[in-house]
């Protein structure tokens with residue numbers, strides 16, 4: 207478990223942090239008055255505003271800046287789609303049942319938790335400092351889970367546990383079963399042996415329409431399939447021009463075995479996905495790769511993990527692609543753009559890494575896959591997946607439906623192809639083979655170039671060839687020289703047909719949102735350790751707090767005027783005219799991450815000046831209402847920083863004294 211610190215370097219107290227999020231209604235368990243339902247959460251006003259801002263920035267960063275084609279596809283999906291895509295057979299996690307209590311555990315998470323707990327116990331026994339997660343600890347006590355035993359392990363066992371944890375995402379069901387046996391892992395509930403791991407499909411099944419007698423659909427577990435199925439229409443919309451990308455933001459649903467860790471593993475969540483379609487013969491080069499090639503990134507490659515280590519290295523994406531660590535330029539381009547997006551949101555670079563998937567972890571068709579992981583008090587969390595899915599999805603849907611999910615392109619230079627061509631003498635063929643003529647003809651047409659070459663020589667030498675045609679007679683058919691000709695000729699191809707490959711960056715908005723809040727959270731020791739959320743201004747849920755210095759009626763019109771003015775400028779604001787001290791009102795809004803505060807006081811009545819306060823430094827400037835609104839706009843739009851504004855407007859050392 208990662209030791210987690212806030213941006214000031216102080217340890218993050220997760221219990222206080224989570225209580226802030228719930229108290230200030232960032233999010234709350236859904237259906238709470240009915241006892242709640244695991245893995246389902248509602249977002250309150252600041253959570254909604256924050257989520258909207260993340261999605262808004264995502265749209266600007268990707269859809270707008272990369273000129274992508276956004277689509278909004280349905281969540282209800284006919285079963286046939288997921289049968290073809292492989293989700294019905296493969297979209298599953300491994301679960302273990304406690305035969306005594308009936309409790310279900312996700313097998314990989316159970317192994318992970320038990321080994322981590324044992325390693326923690328080992329550290330304690332060796333007298334090393336161990337981070338205590340108060341929130342987890344309180345839950346454990348409530349559930350009466352036995353405390354972790356401070357037992358020292360052999361060095362070899364510690365090494366084996368650490369190596370297993372480094373590869374935990376790489377194990378299948380059988381291997382997890384072996385690990386459970388090998389490490390003597392029992393049910394944490396009752397202490398009995400668990401049943402062997404079984405696959406559990408994560409899709410929610412549906413019955414669409416009143417006439418269906420059995421389930422015939424699913425809620426989508428990702429937005430991707432809708433984008434693939436619309437490929438042909440999007441290509442046409444894009445005037446047949448390649449490469450291009452589609453994008454989609456929408457809810458996805460996964461029936462997680464054991465939802466946990468708040469927003470990090472839920473059963474309904476917002477995803478933002480991109481499908482970038484690229485010609486595989488282009489070497490997957492990207493025209494703007496040169497613009498990102500010097501971006502430094504922290505990369506944890508698959509070989510390091512397979513050796514049982516989690517040591518990442520910092521490289522430029524240019525170096526990573528040149529050494530083939532990252533498979534191709536397009537994948538590298540998106541990894542760099544994902545990092546830029548996360549940093550734009552306020553993610554802490556030192557708590558961001560890109561982890562490469564190990565072979566077993568990756569779908570069999572994928573060429574390469576990297577996860578952007580953010581470090582939180584709950585460890586490293588996958589927040590964005592970025593996979594090169596090759597031509598898999600378009601190919602399987604094309605094969606199943608016959609739809610033209612491919613590209614036809616006129617070649618700039620016609621292509622001359624030397625190949626063996628077959629001519630059949632149809633006048634003789636029909637009378638000779640009668641009802642079998644079609645099957646024999648198909649078998650001849652299906653011959654590979656290699657076999658055609660071999661048979662053309664045979665025809666020349668022997669005057670006949672023998673062909674395998676299982677559907678006819680004894681499965682062998684003889685063809686003489688007068689029936690069939692096989693010759694090497696040149697064919698000129700003017701049009702090229704190919705199935706594009708797909709690079710897919712896939713963002714879990716809820717995971718990013720939670721991890722980001724942890725990254726920007728800190729507390730002010732001088733203010734009763736009250737929390738502050740230092741969101742970058744463009745990301746913050748509300749931009750400006752308006753506070754009157756007193757409840758005097760004289761100040762009210764100025765507040766109204768400021769509200770209208772800010773609203774017209776597209777800046778969200780909230781008035782706090784409660785009777786709490788001005789310092790309290792400020793700190794309540796620091797907890798919500800409001801970056802700016804405008805105070806109206808009696809000087810305002812005299813000269814129409816107001817003060818502007820910065821959340822992070824608590825310093826203030828004073829200027830005319832117009833100048834302050836313009837400064838707020840520049841900060842909120844990310845065009846100026848507080849430092850810029852503080853340099854050009856007069857400093858104010860005023861009211862913040864209570």
Ligand SMILES: Nc1ncnc2c1ncn2[C@@H]1O[C@H](COP(=O)(O)OP(=O)(O)OP(=O)(O)O)[C@@H](O)[C@H]1O
Pocket residue numbers: 460462469470471472473475477588589590591712713714715716717718
């Ligand atoms: N249950 C979930 N709750 C919240 N977000 C999720 C959940 N499952 C996936 N995501 C988000 O969707 C993104 C893309 O999904 P993907 O299928 O790659 O995840 P995954 O590899 O199945 O995740 P995990 O291994 O953690 O279950 C993830 O990077 C994550 O941000």
